[in-house]
Amino acid sequence: MMATYLTTEELSARIKYDIRTIRDRLKDSVLIEGRHYFRPFGGRKILFIWEQIEQDMFSAASLASAIPMTASRSM
Known part of the structure; x- marks a missing residue:
């Protein structure tokens, strides 16, 4: 299977997130190098x-929907 490589701008258009949000996720280590x-070639450009x-977006979405909310208790 061949991988699809996207620039920051292309990823932004595909997932409908602002470019700044994607760059923030890089800084927050949500998106992991490698x-x-x-x-x-060890340059500055990111693909x-x-x-x-x-895959990770779908995994995170299904995990979030599988975790039940706790009921609040009145004291």
């Missing part, structure tokens, strides 16, 4: 790995 993105990002 898993979600890489720097070709995102679409299939891995998509």
Whole structure:
């Protein structure tokens, strides 16, 4: 299977997130180098790995919906 590499602008358009939000996620270590993105030839440019990002987005969404909310107790 061949991976799809996206620039920050292309990823932004695909997932409908602002470019600044994506860059903040890089700083917050939500997007991990080597898993979600890489720097070709050791340069500054970043290419995102679409299939891995998509898989992790769906995993996080299904995990969040599987966790039941706790009932509040009156004291």
